[in-house]
Each structure stands twice: as structure tokens, then as C-alpha cells.
Amino acid sequence: MKNFAKKDELQQYLSGLKADGAVITFVPTMGALHQGHLSLIQQARQLGNIVVCSIFVNPTQFNDPKDLEKYPRPIQDDIKKLEQVNCDVLFNPDVTEMYAGNEKWHLDIGELEGLLEGKFRPGHYQGVTQVVYKLFNIVKPDIALFGQKDYQQVLVIQKMIDLLQLPVKLEMCPIMREPDGLAMSSRNIHLTADDRQRALVLSKALNYVKDHFSPEQVDQLQQEAIAIINNESGVNLAYFEIADGNNLHPANKNTKNFVALVAATVGKTRLIDNMLLKIDE
Known part of the structure; x- marks a missing residue:
């Protein structure tokens, strides 16, 4: 695996491969990699012949400086994991490589910015679009892969691609779960043993909705x-919403594409999860 910290060197390397006809697939991450991330790399391998992964803890998408400070950064461990799944290229830049002083950025992504996660984390999606736009410009991928666990983020990035007419195809990959149902997340390492058990109530509630789903009973x-979630001690629910999967409006009788989304703080750790809902034919 080739490892780059400088965008110019990465661009030079990738432009040579592109000239030879390579299809470049790209998995942007903030590191602390787990099997969910690695499944994206494996999927990327199926879709192209050069797989690029970036590891960059992006400061502009954190509302809380303490959250940024404590975000895990086990880079040597991450490198080993990427090598094990045959990633071709790692881009691991410093903040100064990605941001020059007091940059300004605002993209009008409409109401998506203020719904659900956006309501609880103002400015978060501006930070996400800012860094993903930069990364797309550097890597120039044919296909970019993102995990379904950040469902709203996928919609936001697709909106950015459409608004700015970027030549990249977005691929959403399924959530990877632990055997007991907990959605894999870099934040899970902050859960105590008791919190880890309590956190299972999120997937329990989602599965309950999935198993009993009927559009008339939303x-x-x-x-x-x-x-179900409020009955679990130590879990502070932010929202549970059955929404239209296309725009995250509350689902109604005309909705065709349903998704259930949840966010809660378990102990001191904020977790999100979701599940696509299908109508029984």
C-alpha cells in the first residue's frame, strides 16, 4: 500500500494511473477503522481497480472541541488493517495540508441541513461537505463509497454532487453490525461494559419497527x-423518526421509501443508527 501525506504527490500518482485507464474508488474515513470501514474497502475493490482510502479527522465537522480532542487516532493499527484488505493507497494528511488559514465555505444544501442530525449538530454538514469536496478534488474518484450508518450524510453528499455537478458516483454500503446487533462505530470504544449492553436498545427498537412495519401504522x-428506548436506563434519546428515505421528512401515506433513524447518548457517548424499512408485498 502506498501512503501519501501530501496532496500534490497523491494527485501526481493517481493522474498517472488514470491516464492508463484505472477506475479509482475512494473511501473517505476519519480513521479508528473497524469492520464497517473495511467492508467499504472490500466493496470498493469489487467496483474499481485502484482503491484509495483517506484518514483525516476533520476539525470543521465537530461542534464540540472536546469531541474532536478525544476522537481516536490509532494510525498504525489502521494502516495494518488497510494492508490486510489490500487497500492500494492511503491519504493521511495533516490539517495544514487540507486547510489554509481562515477559509470560508457555505453550500446551500437546503432543509437537509436542519433536519435530525443537522438540528442537533448545527454546522456539521457544512464541515462534511467542505472536506468531502476537497477530498473529491484531490482524489478525483470515479466512485466514492459511504456507509449507510450515516444515512443523512449520504443524502447530503449526493445533494452536493448534484449541486456542483461533480463527476463522481456515490455508492451507499450496508451497516455492519456486531453479532448482538450493535452498529459498528469508532465511538463504541468509549462505551463502558454496562453502556455497551444498554446501547443494544437502539437496534432492538429498529428491529421492532422493521418486524412490525406497516405504512398505515407509522x-x-x-x-x-x-x-422501548425510554424504558432503558442510561440512554438519553435525541430522536427516533420514521422518515421518507429520499428527503428525511416525516413519513406519510404517500411515502414510498421508508427509513427509521435514531440518535441517543448512551452514558457519555452519542450513537446513531438506522434501518431501511420494506413494505411486505
């Missing part, structure tokens, strides 16, 4: 799922 199912 409101009732949503209330039942909220009750």
Missing part, C-alpha cells in the same frame, strides 16, 4: 419504538 410504531 405514528404508532414510532411511539412504540420511543417507549
